[in-house]
Structures are given as C-alpha cells and as structure tokens.
Amino acid sequence: DIQMTQSPSSVSASVGDRVTITCRASQGISSWLAWYQQKPGKAPKLLIYAASSLQSGVPSRFSGSGSGTDFTLTISSLQPEDFATYYCQQANSFPQVTFGGGTKVEIK
Amino acid sequence: QLQLQESGPGLVKPSETLSLTCTVSGGSISSSSYYWGWIRQPPGKGLEWIGSIYYSGSTYYNPSLKSRVTISVDTSKNQFSLKLSSVTAADTAVYYCARQLVVVAATIYWGQGTLVTVSS
Numbered sequence: 001d002i003q004m005t006q007s008p009s010s011v012s013a014s015v016g017d018r019v020t021i022t023c024r025a026s027q028g029i030s031s032w033l034a035w036y037q038q039k040p041g042k043a044p045k046l047l048i049y050a051a052s053s054l055q056s057g058v059p060s061r062f063s064g065s066g067s068g069t070d071f072t073l074t075i076s077s078l079q080p081e082d083f084a085t086y087y088c089q090q091a092n093s094f095p096q097v098t099f100g101g102g103t104k105v106e107i108k
Numbered sequence: 109q110l111q112l113q114e115s116g117p118g119l120v121k122p123s124e125t126l127s128l129t130c131t132v133s134g135g136s137i138s139s140s141s142y143y144w145g146w147i148r149q150p151p152g153k154g155l156e157w158i159g160s161i162y163y164s165g166s167t168y169y170n171p172s173l174k175s176r177v178t179i180s181v182d183t184s185k186n187q188f189s190l191k192l193s194s195v196t197a198a199d200t201a202v203y204y205c206a207r208q209l210v211v212v213a214a215t216i217y218w219g220q221g222t223l224v225t226v227s228s
Contacts, residue, residue: 001171034214036155043204043218044155050212087155091213095143095160095168102154 002026002090006100012108019075021103023088028068032091035064035073038102039084047086048073075105083107110134112205112219120199120226126192130205130219137186138163143208145215146179146190148201156201160208161188195226 003026013019023033031051036044046055048064051071061076075082088100116128130144137144145160159169161179169177173192181188192199203224207217 032213034212036215038155043206043221044215046214046216049214053212055216089155089214094210094213095145095208096170097157097208097213097215099155099157 002029002092002098004088004090004098004100006086006088006103008103009101010104010106012106013078014108015078015080017078017108019078019082019105021073021086021088021105023066023071023073023100025069025071025090025092029090029092031067032094033064033066033071034089034091035062036087036089037082037084038087044087078105110207110217112207112217114203114205114219114222116222116224118222118224120195120224121228122196122226123194126190126195126199126203126224126226128190128203128205128222128224130188130190132186132188132207135207137181137188138183141210143168143210144181144188145206145208147204147206147215147218148199149204149221150198150201158190158192158203197226200224200226 005024033051035048038044052064085104111133113131120126143160146158159179176193178191202221204221205219206215
C-alpha cells in the first residue's frame with residue numbers, strides 16, 4: 001500500500017503569509033495527487049487535482065506542484081477563510097486512494 | 109445540483125454490523141464517469157477511504173477493512189450502501205459518501221457526513 005506523509009502537521013501563520021505544505025508518497029505516483037481543504041464540521045473540499053490543476057471555483061492563490069513522490073501545496077497569500085486543515089490524497093490506483101495525515105493551518 | 113445524503117443508525121453496538129445508505133439526487137448513479145465511495149473520519153483524526161463501487165457493481169475496498177466491508181449499489185433507487193461488520197469502538201467516525209470523478213481521480217462531491225458511534 002502507498003503511504004502518504006504530510007508535513008508539517010500544523011503551521012501557525014498570519015494573514016498575508018505564504019504557506020507551503022508538503023506531501024511525500026512512499027512510492028512514485030506520477031501526478032495522481034489531489035489536495036483538499038476541510039473546515040470544522042464540514043466535508044472536505046477539492047482544491048487541486050492531478051498535482052497542479054486548480055479545481056473550478058478555487059482561488060488562484062492556491063497552487064500545487066510536484067510529481068513522483070514529492071508534492072507541495074502553496075497558499076501564496078493566506079486569507080482569513082483559509083484557516084483549515086489540508087489533506088493530500090494519492091490516487092495512483094484510483095478509485096483506491098490514500099490520504100495524508102493532514103496539516104492544520106492556524107492563526108498566528 | 110448534485111446532492112448526496114447519508115442515512116442510517118447513529119449508534120451501533122460492538123460486534124454488530126454498521127449499515128448506511130447514500131441517496132443521490134440531482135444526477136444519475138448510472139454513469140461511467142464516476143465511482144461512488146465511502147470515506148470515514150474518526151473524531152479529531154484524518155480521512156480514511158473505506159471503499160468504492162462502480163454503477164456496474166464492481167467494488168474496490170481498503171485492504172485494511174476488506175474482510176469486514178460490503179458496498180452495494182441500487183441503480184433503480186439511485187442509492188449505494190455500506191455494511192461494516194464486527195464493529196468496535198475504533199469504527200466510531202463520521203462516515204461520508206462521495207462521488208469520485210474518474211477523469212481527475214479525485215472526489216468532487218461529498219455528503220454532509222453522518223456520525224456513527226459504536227457503543228453498548
């Protein structure tokens with residue numbers, strides 16, 4: 001099974017900061033990587049698919065990059081509504097998927 | 109507007125079978141473009157994929173849960189269902205049903221989630 005390791009597990013940041021979250025796969029997954037945002041009490045929301053493609057309606061301050069085993073999610077200028085938990089998800093054997101452990105973005 | 113709604117008991121006794129149904133409205137479950145999946149999240153923890161089903165009935169399960177999971181589809185009712193047997197407290201979680209889009213290999217639509225507690 002492919003394991004996904006996210007880091008950091010939490011990050012404290014201020015509005016306007018640039019935030020980067022990383023995700024590492026235990027084996028190569030090409031570009032089969034998605035990123036989700038989850039707010040308390042809500043279902044996750046898809047931000048990025050295929051490692052770098054922005055889901056429709058998602059602000060352009062979100063971007064994704066990487067391929068193979070190492071991936072990043074970047075929020076270029078953190079906004080108040082971005083404080084949430086972010087998950088990566090590999091889909092190399094879709095529909096079988098595996099999620100990373102999550103990164104909580106907190107207010108500094 | 110597509111909507112997915114989970115339904116089923118919120119409390120299940122240890123060793124019994126957890127049963128949930130997801131009703132899909134605003135779209136057909138009989139589409140070659142999607143898989144229909146179940147994902148869970150224990151309180152305060154991360155997401156775990158349980159399994160998925162294609163409209164044809166083909167199923168895919170998380171290896172760690174495979175021996176206890178059954179997912180089925182009823183295209184006439186536009187529903188799919190989850191059964192998880194021999195539950196323990198570790199199965200306490202919010203259970204989400206979801207639509208997975210094949211072309212992007214990601215989950216676009218999620219139900220609101222339903223909390224299932226395993227307790228005597």
